[in-house]
Amino acid sequence: MHLDRAADMPLYQQVAAHLRDRILDGGLPAGSRLIGSREIARELGCSRVIVLAALELLYAEGYLLSVPRGGVRVAALGRKVAPDAPPPRADIEPSRLSHRWRSVLAIDYAFDLASPFSTGTPDIADFPFDTWARLLRQAWRHAPRSACTDMSPLGWRPLREATAEFLGTVRGLLCRPEEVVITPASAGALDLCCRMLIDPGDEVWVEEPGFIEARWALQAAGARLVPVPVDSKGLVVAEGVRRAPRAKLAVVTPSHQFPLGVAMSLDRRLELLDWAQAQGAWIIEDDYNSEFRHRDSMAASLKSLDRAGHVIYLGTFSKVMLPSLRIGYLVASTAFVEAFGRGRARIDVHTAGTAQPALAEFLREGHLLRYLRRMRPVYAARKQAVLDALQALLPEELEVAPSGAGLHLTGLFTPRLAARLTDREASARSRRAGNFIQPLSQCYVGVPDRQGLVIGFGRLPTEEARPRLAAVAALLRG
Ligand SMILES: Cc1ncc(COP(=O)(O)O)c(C=O)c1O
Structure with missing residues (x-):
């Protein structure tokens, strides 16, 4: 063995790594006795302290045993070691991914975020970076310890309050903070909803054509996609009912259908809500980019027509602020929110907390509206x-x-x-x-x-x- 004194790895770890490799590749079989530490140190031309530290590490890791009057011996490992076995491959072959993920990755999808024609990409040149930086600093200088340690799975309470108020102003959506959950943008919300709502094989209506990311999340959850056509009045609900009357969920973009841009007519909205109520089905309303309306008025959200709590409304701050922010929200009945919170505590605990207090102030001070x-x-x-x-x-x-x-x-x-x-x-x-x-x-x-x-x-x-x-x-x- 050659010790490399110029390497970043400490000498004792180099000695330990060498012995570990020899034990794992069978060069030092179980039960074999090591020569004394003085002798190893002499052979390597290093201090005995270094060898003792290496042996200490290998004892702790279970590679070596100290046998009374038997010196230091190699422990019997639980698995067979083949002297000439090639090292295990570190890369993952696609065939080792789940069937569901293989089917998601097989979906052909061409995109180029750097293209000037990339869809859903906002211009950030005029974003008020100074204000955002000030609020990030300020939020963390005065942040209560709870923001650093035990944030709720439902999000930072002041941000839930500010989001409810923002939605009232921008979308005329009247909701209480208790109905708002802060999520890892819309894509994260959709993924979490799919995981919690879908059992493998459940039928789900998706718009045809529709939003491909929704399709990924649904397919990854094992859903059976039922494409439902879109015409000049939006989703053709009657066709959905004909194709899969007992679907568990419908994922729709009623304000501004993706990608065709059509707004769903009022009669179709009521038809969709009636179907969901009769079937006990869920509707995910993805209200993406409706903040960027080009006219003064816009149809109210489907959620604001929902009396029976079947609609889960999704929105995002990522697209209206900075795409890398990855913070969004869902609005749903308090019963769903309560169950969702319990589920999240078992998946990813909560949305990353660092930006949430600053975002609450950004909304409260009216910067986003401006x-x-x-x-x-x-x-x-x-x-x-x-x-x-x-x-x-x-x-x-x-x-x-x-x-x-x-x-x-x-x-x-x-x-x-x-x-x-x-x-x-x-x-x-x-x-x-x-x-x-x-x-x-x-x-x-x-x-x-x-x-x-x-x-x-x-x-x-x-x-x-x-x-x-x-x-x-x-x-x-x-
Ligand atoms: C239909 C649709 N929904 C949602 C989003 C936003 O997703 P996220 O908040 O995950 O960035 C987009 C972005 O392009 C979109 O096109």
Whole structure:
């Protein structure tokens, strides 16, 4: 053995590691007797103290035994050691993942967060970083010890209160703090709900086309997905009832359907609620990005029509503030909240606590409302720039679905373009132009009945819309 005096690893640990390896690979079989510590030290050219420290460690770990008058011997390990066995592989082969996770990872999904057309990506250039930094500092200078040690699975109480008030102001959703749970953004909330609500094989309605991340969480929980079509009035509830009348759950985006942008009509909302009530089913309402409405008014949330407590409303601060914040919320009946809290205590205890006190102050002092007021016209102008550019560049090829909120538009292929190109091919061409745009067909569970492109504009300056889309249009025609 060679001791490396320049290495970061202390010498006694090097000696111990060498002996441990020899024991594990069978070079020093069980029962064999070690030579004395003085002799080892002499051979290695180090102090005996180092050897004794190494032996001490190996005694503690169970590799060595001290036998009265028998000296130091190698212990019998519980497993066979093969002298020439190759070291175990450290990487995980896909076949060792669960069937469910393999099926989730097999779902084809093309995206590029760095693309100017990435969907759901906000512009953070004007975010009030100074205020946020001040509140983080301030919150932690004065934070009570309970914020550091025993935060509730339901979240930091002042943040639950501030969120309830924020939802009343921004979405007209009247709820009590007891009905609010702070979650690891919407994706985390969805995952936790799926784990707690779904048994393997349960049927779940999903919008077709719909939000692919919801599909991942549901599939990972073992749900059987039932795609339900979306038309100009939103989810076709009657078709859901025809396909799976006894589904356990429906996951919907009624305010601004993802990806088509349509708002669910009032009669469909009431039909959906009636079905859930009659079946005892749950509805997850993902109200993503409705804070970014482009008009003054917007339909009330499904949750505000829910009298019987079947709707679990999800929202996120990640998209309206900073994507890496990963803090969101759910609003549900107090009975669900109570059960959810008990479940969370057994899964991940609670949402990371560091930012919660600062976020509560950020909301309480009105910074988020001011920021949203500032950003709404910015996003509305970006949407208009994309609409104008598409109208000018691809009037015969794309039909843009109307959308009153959010950070993306969906351009549906006209029969003329669909005859020449699939949306996956169009998306691949946009990537080649350095302006990746997602294909609509990857939002389908079944065979897509429409082709299109889902075009994000959150981070796209108005003046860039035309030249970038011109580059894409040239490739679509070519
Ligand atoms: C339909 C939909 N729901 C929810 C979200 C937000 O998810 P999260 O809060 O996990 O970032 C997005 C983001 O793009 C979305 O498109």
